[in-house]
Amino acid sequence: QVQLVESGGGSVQAGDSLRLSCAASGGTIGAYAMGWFRQAPGKEREFVSAINRGGDNVQYAHFVEDRFTITRDNVKNTVDLQMNSLKPEDTAVYFCVADRQTYRIATMRAVEYTGQGTQVTVSS
Numbered sequence: 795q796v797q798l799v800e801s802g803g804g805s806v807q808a809g810d811s812l813r814l815s816c817a818a819s820g821g822t823i824g825a826y827a828m829g830w831f832r833q834a835p836g837k838e839r840e841f842v843s844a845i846n847r848g849g850d851n852v853q854y855a856h857f858v859e860d861r862f863t864i865t866r867d868n869v870k871n872t873v874d875l876q877m878n879s880l881k882p883e884d885t886a887v888y889f890c891v892a893d894r895q896t897y898r899i900a901t902m903r904a905v906e907y908t909g910q911g912t913q914v915t916v917s918s
Contacts (some may be wrong), residue, residue, distance in 0.1 A: 796821040796907045798890045803912030808882055814875040814912060816890030823892060824868040826906070829899035830875050832886035832914075842888070843875060844899040853900050857883075880916045887911040 802814040814830070829844035843864040844853045852864050863876040873890060890909040893899050 796823075796826070796892055798892060798907055798909035800888065800890045800909045800912035803888065803914045805915040805917065806880055808880060808916055808918050810880055810916070811876070811878045812880065812914060814877065814888055814890075814914070816873040816875075816909060818871045818873075818892070822868070823866065823871050823873065826892040826894055827896035827899055828864075828866055828873040829891050829893075829896075829905075830864065830873075831889045831891055831902070831908075832884075833889070833911075834883075834886040837886075839889070839902070841900060841902050844896050845873065846896045851896065853896070877914075880914075882916050882918045885914060885916050887913050 797819045799817050827846050830842040831839050832842050833839040845864045849866045861879045866873045889911045891905045892907040893905040
């Protein structure tokens with residue numbers, strides 16, 4: 795059973811940056827594609843980004859617009875999401891997810907593991 799714990803969220807101003815981190819325990823993330831979902835108040839959960847097991851294929855939602863970068867460290871068992879040029883519409887709870895298939899993350903299928911989430915609040 796893999797546990798995912800997110801950190802790095804917070805309250806920032808528009809235009810600022812945040813780096814979210816996801817630490818895995820109970821298993822090695824090398825066996826999984828990893829990614830991030832987010833859910834804003836009153837809205838459905840949506841896909842943000844995914845990275846395959848080897849880290850050489852990444853995908854982003856259209857709203858990212860080259861502002862976010864997902865990376866992984868299979869030795870440290872971590873996945874990060876660097877978020878730059880944040881906008882108020884990026885305000886949401888961000889969830890780290892893991893699944894053996896990248897496409898299941900990118901297409902919002904029921905993934906194998908989901909963290910508890912970290913709050914990101916961006917004010918104008």
